[in-house]
Amino acid sequence: MLKTVIPFGPQHPVLPEPLHLKLTVEDEVITEAIPALGFVHRGLEMLANIRDFKQMTQVVERVCGICSMIHAMCYCQGIEAIMGIEVPRRATFLRTIWSELNRMHSHLLWLGLFADSFGFESLFMQLWKIREKVLDLNEATAGNRIIVSVNVIGGVRRDLAPEQISWMLAELAEVEQEINRLGSTLLTDYTVKKRTAGKGVITKDKAFELGLAGPTLRASGVCQDMRMLGYAAFDQLDFEPVVETGGDCYARSKVRFREVLQSIDLIRQALSRIDQSEIRTKVKGRPQGETVCRVEQPRGELFYYIKADGTKNLERLRIRTPTFANIPALLSILPGMWLSDVPVAVLSIDPCISCTER
Amino acid sequence: MFKMTPNVLRNLFFPKATRRYPLEVRAPFENVRGALMNDIEKCTFCSACALKCPSQCIAVDKKAATWSYDPFACVFCGICVEICPAESLHQKPEYRLPVAQRESILLKGEPGQKIEKSS
Numbered sequence: 001m002l003k004t005v006i007p008f009g010p011q012h013p014v015l016p017e018p019l020h021l022k023l024t025v026e027d028e029v030i031t032e033a034i035p036a037l038g039f040v041h042r043g044l045e046m047l048a049n050i051r052d053f054k055q056m057t058q059v060v061e062r063v064c065g066i067c068s069m070i071h072a073m074c075y076c077q078g079i080e081a082i083m084g085i086e087v088p089r090r091a092t093f094l095r096t097i098w099s100e101l102n103r104m105h106s107h108l109l110w111l112g113l114f115a116d117s118f119g120f121e122s123l124f125m126q127l128w129k130i131r132e133k134v135l136d137l138n139e140a141t142a143g144n145r146i147i148v149s150v151n152v153i154g155g156v157r158r159d160l161a162p163e164q165i166s167w168m169l170a171e172l173a174e175v176e177q178e179i180n181r182l183g184s185t186l187l188t189d190y191t192v193k194k195r196t197a198g199k200g201v202i203t204k205d206k207a208f209e210l211g212l213a214g215p216t217l218r219a220s221g222v223c224q225d226m227r228m229l230g231y232a233a234f235d236q237l238d239f240e241p242v243v244e245t246g247g248d249c250y251a252r253s254k255v256r257f258r259e260v261l262q263s264i265d266l267i268r269q270a271l272s273r274i275d276q277s278e279i280r281t282k283v284k285g286r287p288q289g290e291t292v293c294r295v296e297q298p299r300g301e302l303f304y305y306i307k308a309d310g311t312k313n314l315e316r317l318r319i320r321t322p323t324f325a326n327i328p329a330l331l332s333i334l335p336g337m338w339l340s341d342v343p344v345a346v347l348s349i350d351p352c353i354s355c356t357e358r
Numbered sequence: 359m360f361k362m363t364p365n366v367l368r369n370l371f372f373p374k375a376t377r378r379y380p381l382e383v384r385a386p387f388e389n390v391r392g393a394l395m396n397d398i399e400k401c402t403f404c405s406a407c408a409l410k411c412p413s414q415c416i417a418v419d420k421k422a423a424t425w426s427y428d429p430f431a432c433v434f435c436g437i438c439v440e441i442c443p444a445e446s447l448h449q450k451p452e453y454r455l456p457v458a459q460r461e462s463i464l465l466k467g468e469p470g471q472k473i474e475k476s477s
Contacts, residue, residue, distance in 0.1 A: 051412060058412035058435045122362060129375045140387040149391070149435040157440070158389075185361040 003031070006339070010039050014117045014343035017353035021346070025339055033334040035327060041357040048317035053079060053287060053308065054153060056317070061147050063319060064355040066109065067297045069102040071319075072151035077231060078293035078306040079153045083285065089233075090277040091155035096233040096270045098142060098150055099295075100263040104175075105134040105146070106298035107256045107263075110350050111186065114253055117343040118195040123185055130178045137171055140164070155280030165271050176264050179257075186257055196250040200333035200345040203247055212329050213322040214300020215259065216349050219244045219251035226296035237269045249348040256350075259298075286310055297322055299350050321355035386451035391436045393454040396425055398467040400446035407438035407447060423469040428462045429454055444473045 004025045010018030018039035024032040047059050060075045061068040073095050080087060087095075112127035135145045142148035142158055150156050160168075186192060202212070207220035217224055218241060225241035227234045242258045244251040287308035295302050300322025307316040326349040333345055377384065386392065403423055408416040415431035416438060418424070439447045 055410070055412040058433060058437065062433070120362075122366065126365060132375070136387075139390055143389055143391040143436065144434060147433070149433075157436075181365060185365065189361040 002026075008342060008346075012343075014113075014347065015351075016113060017351065019346070019351055019353050021334075021342075023334070023339070023342065028339045030334050030337050030339065030342065033331050035331065037353065037357055039357070040354050044358045045317050045319060048314040050313070052312040053314055054283075056314065057151055057153065058149060060317075060319070061149065061151075063358050064321070064352055065146055066106045066352060067102060067299065067302070067355065068147040069150065070099050070295055070297050070302060072149075073099055073232065074293050074295040074302050074304050075306070076151045076153050077295070078291050078304050079287055079308075081291045081293065082287040082289045082306065082308055083153075083283065085154050085281055085283060087155050088278040088281060090159075090274060091279045092233040093236075093270050093274040094156045094158070094160065094279065095151065096237070097160075097267050097274075098138070098148060098156075099232065100267045100270070101134060101138055102148075103298045104260050104263045105131050105138070107260045108134060108179075110256060110298075110347070111253065111260075114344070114347050115186070115192075117347045118192070120192065123182065123192075126182055130175055130182075133171060133175050133178075137168060141168065152280065154283045155278070157280070159279050160271075160274075165274075169268065169271060172264050172267060176261065179260055179264075183257065187254060193250060195341075195344055196253060196348075197246075197248060199249045199341050200337065200348055201246075201248045202329055202333060204245075206332065207247065207329070210328045210332060211325055212300070213325040214297065214350075215242075215252055215255040216326050216329055217300065218242060219255045220247040221245040224301075226294050226301050229294065231295055233270060233273075234266075236273060237266055239266065249344055252348045252350075286312060287314075297355075299323055299352055299355070300325060319358055321352065321358075323349070323352045323356045326351070327356070388451065390449075390451040391434045392450045392452045394427065394429070394432060394434070394438070394447065394449050396427070396465055397446045397448075398425060398465040400444050400471075401425055401465075401467050402444045402446075402471050402473055403467065403469075404443060406441050406443060410437050410441050412437065421469065423467045423471070424464060425467070426462055426464045430460055430462075 006023045006025055008021040008023050009015050010020045020036040022034040023030050057072050061072040063071050108127050108131035112124040115123035138148055139145045142150045150158050202220045204221040207217050207222055223241050223243050242255050244255050288310035290307040293304045303320040305318040309315045330349050403418050403420040405418040408418045413431050413433045415428040417426045439449055
């Protein structure tokens, strides 16, 4: 059989970000996939040597647009650990609330794009309509829609007024209702299942062996979520990771769908347990030492290594993002798949290339 | 596809989710970080905003008493507004409208302005 090499990306209708795959195809079946990265490399890690450690909070937020708040939270937690700063309890709850709002809008964005990848345009629009409400919540409470800029070393920059809390609860109830209404379409519809169920299966052992992260890992039955570490206020909330056992594209979408509902529940819990206190501790001095910080991004485990030498600039900042861990999953599921299933398989790992290339 | 039909039918009886922007504009939320403004009469040209800005979009010349700002480099984080000692900087809740050509804003004040103390 004649082999053909088909370039997939970096510009492709289904890809939100530039990932290039060289697909070797025999007939319509993929035999090999070779990735090429580096289209959006910006050298953000090196900016740590130019910008001071406080300005870096705004820089790391721009590693990735979609999970911006969680990047900044991870960075701030790292610096706070080095400097021995204790964050006020209210600030940890506020960070939890905004990080879960961030997860919600990221997952809703992904669910919409996923629906679009198999041609379900109306489902895509309905999901993004719901996402708009979550962005409104961000804008009204944090000041910006996506890159919320609420984190600061020592706490947060915005507080929630009591009337904002009651408004948020009312909006979340509406969002939950609308998501549940779409749940039957997304999870039980014949067309959706036909395109996703049984496609790109990763077994539990294989997922563990490849070192996957986030919903991609949890969809294969591995119960691993960095929120179990109890950072921010997660140790004070009732939290159980969402795990599915199918390991296919359908299971991955189911994990993300259930995580949206879980995020609503976590925000409700956080809003009910939040107490009155300061939201920010004053930071004095400069960091000296090194630390490792891990948090759960919408796409999986985010890892920061920070080394500071007592000057205003950091000596080294290393960011490892979940998509970097999940690309091997993509390369292992593509061989043997039909060419028409490639968009669904590629999107099922929720690739965030800006994060990966920094 | 059939599971989606009730949603589609339901949408026929509800108002549309989009609006005819820019003819119809939603009222902004309070405290949204929109366009950055400087009350140049209050500005003391201390350069604190230029030093703290993460995207370095502000330049201040104390001698010439000028404050320049590149709205296209600004990331709307509001750090400058927070640290401004003279409280001359503020952000409007509305976003800056798109323009056809890149331009920066240059404001000129009086040299030697001091912070007005409110009694």
